Amino acid sequence: MTQRTKRFDFVVVANRLPVDRVTGEDGKPGWKRSPGGLVSGLEPVMHTQDGAWIGWGGSTDEKIAPFDLDEMRLVPVELSAAEFEQYYEGFANASLWPLYHDVIAPPEFHRAWWDAYVRVNQRFAKAAAATAADKAVVWVHDYQLQLVPAMLRDLRPDVKIGFFNHIPFPPYEIFAQLPWRRRILEGLLGADLIGFQRPYDTANFLRAVRRKIGTTARHGMVKVPGTDGGEGRIAKAQSFPISIDSQSLAELAADPDVQRRAAEIRTELGDPRVLMLGVDRMDYTKGIRHRLKAFGELMDDGDLTVPDVTLVQIATPSRERLEYYKQIRTDVELAVGRINGEHGELGAAAVHYMHHSYPRREMVAFYLAADVMLVTALRDGMNLVAKEYVATRLDNTGALVLSEFTGAADELRQAILVNPHDIIDLKQSILRAVNIEPREASRRMRSLRRRVSEDDVKHWSHRFLSTLAHVREHP
Numbered sequence: 001m002t003q004r005t006k007r008f009d010f011v012v013v014a015n016r017l018p019v020d021r022v023t024g025e026d027g028k029p030g031w032k033r034s035p036g037g038l039v040s041g042l043e044p045v046m047h048t049q050d051g052a053w054i055g056w057g058g059s060t061d062e063k064i065a066p067f068d069l070d071e072m073r074l075v076p077v078e079l080s081a082a083e084f085e086q087y088y089e090g091f092a093n094a095s096l097w098p099l100y101h102d103v104i105a106p107p108e109f110h111r112a113w114w115d116a117y118v119r120v121n122q123r124f125a126k127a128a129a130a131t132a133a134d135k136a137v138v139w140v141h142d143y144q145l146q147l148v149p150a151m152l153r154d155l156r157p158d159v160k161i162g163f164f165n166h167i168p169f170p171p172y173e174i175f176a177q178l179p180w181r182r183r184i185l186e187g188l189l190g191a192d193l194i195g196f197q198r199p200y201d202t203a204n205f206l207r208a209v210r211r212k213i214g215t216t217a218r219h220g221m222v223k224v225p226g227t228d229g230g231e232g233r234i235a236k237a238q239s240f241p242i243s244i245d246s247q248s249l250a251e252l253a254a255d256p257d258v259q260r261r262a263a264e265i266r267t268e269l270g271d272p273r274v275l276m277l278g279v280d281r282m283d284y285t286k287g288i289r290h291r292l293k294a295f296g297e298l299m300d301d302g303d304l305t306v307p308d309v310t311l312v313q314i315a316t317p318s319r320e321r322l323e324y325y326k327q328i329r330t331d332v333e334l335a336v337g338r339i340n341g342e343h344g345e346l347g348a349a350a351v352h353y354m355h356h357s358y359p360r361r362e363m364v365a366f367y368l369a370a371d372v373m374l375v376t377a378l379r380d381g382m383n384l385v386a387k388e389y390v391a392t393r394l395d396n397t398g399a400l401v402l403s404e405f406t407g408a409a410d411e412l413r414q415a416i417l418v419n420p421h422d423i424i425d426l427k428q429s430i431l432r433a434v435n436i437e438p439r440e441a442s443r444r445m446r447s448l449r450r451r452v453s454e455d456d457v458k459h460w461s462h463r464f465l466s467t468l469a470h471v472r473e474h475p
């Protein structure tokens with residue numbers, strides 16, 4: 001079979017391809033696999049079955065031909081500059097993202113953005129239909145592509161379709177604000193299995209289905225009416241909390257070079273007694289402002305002092321042209337400047353702030369160097385940083401302060417759980433983590449680590465795909 005006509009038994013459809021553009025040693029442009037957790041979780045399936053991944057290549061107005069990398073077929077979907085603005089920045093990240101994250105920022109609804117979302121979803125569905133073999137399994141990912149399941153079912157009724165939402169699904173009262181709420185539900189119900197991070201998200205979705213579609217849903221099984229009086233189908237909704245590639249992180253954490261680098265980081269920071277760490281995308285949902293407010297007040301109160309304690313805040317650039325992302329960056333940088341101005345010393349900053357990303361090895365060195373990890377998101381589908389920190393603490397030291405409003409909090413019950421909106425609670429929790437008895441820290445971390453290593457991302461994809469294989473087709 002020629003490359004052009006080859007079809008695949010397992011097809012992943014996600015907004016982005018799991019690759020980054022690089023320049024090779026010969027100066028020629030090429031691709032390198034990005035270190036994301038999703039691709040590690042899907043790798044075994046990609047390799048045992050004939051796997052393809054459909055996604056956007058990251059540039060605009062550029063046609064890129066399908067290519068192979070690491071035994072995967074990658075099928076780029078093109079976006080124009082206007083579609084990047086209206087579909088990705090607009091509908092996905094300025095309508096759906098804030099709406100699905102408890103309206104922390106006000107969502108905007110524009111008909112032109114919706115039209116672009118429909119058009120781009122249709123393009124992804126067509127690409128999936130052209131790539132999937134007869135009776136293939138197609139797994140669609142995340143809020144950017146919620147219309148793809150139904151569009152793909154129209155084009156290819158023979159394929160099995162799974163959908164997984166990586167971000168929260170909001171309560172009905174919030175979801176109902178969306179002018180196209182019914183269309184989104186119908187889009188999702190095109191899948192045989194609709195996966196969410198937490199049982200709470202699944203319950204929110206099922207409630208929205210009962211209210212807007214009016215169909216019955218018992219034990220997560222939704223009766224989807226057939227079109228034009230045709231036979232109906234069953235779609236199943238269930239939670240599948242995602243995890244990380246725990247084993248590869250633990251291997252990096254055991255690497256003597258990475259451990260040496262962790263010691264070096266502490267030395268470079270002036271050997272503080274307590275090193276605290278925050279690692280986030282620069283996003284208003286991550287609660288970085290709240291974290292800095294609590295940290296700054298603890299310094300003002302004299303409960304934490306420089307150079308005894310220092311906070312490293314890594315905030316990687318994200319969606320930088322959007323208004324609320326510009327705003328959060330300004331707020332964070334003002335807060336860091338204020339805290340350092342008031343409490344920093346020559347050669348000893350209270351907060352070390354970095355607005356760029358680091359390679360994976362360096363991130364693991366940061367995790368190893370940190371005594372206290374601060375995850376204070378105001379709402380987060382899961383929060384993989386919390387799980388990554390835990391997976392690297394091979395000697396069971398360190399303390400995790402974790403927001404109740406993350407999906408991870410459902411599982412990581414031995415973390416120090418906190419309501420980040422409650423600054424007093426946040427300050428007390430930070431102090432608890434700083435002053436934790438080594439025996440208590442070790443007991444908590446051991447239990448957290450067991451949880452994270454037993455349930456890694458490969459188990460997650462296996463659980464989802466085996467459930468998908470068994471969903472009944474007819475009511």
Ligand code: F6P
Binds near residue numbers: 016142318319381
């Ligand atoms: O959490 C949802 C998500 O889409 C992730 O899959 C992704 O890593 C992150 O947000 C960043 O998204 P973007 O593609 O907008 O940079």
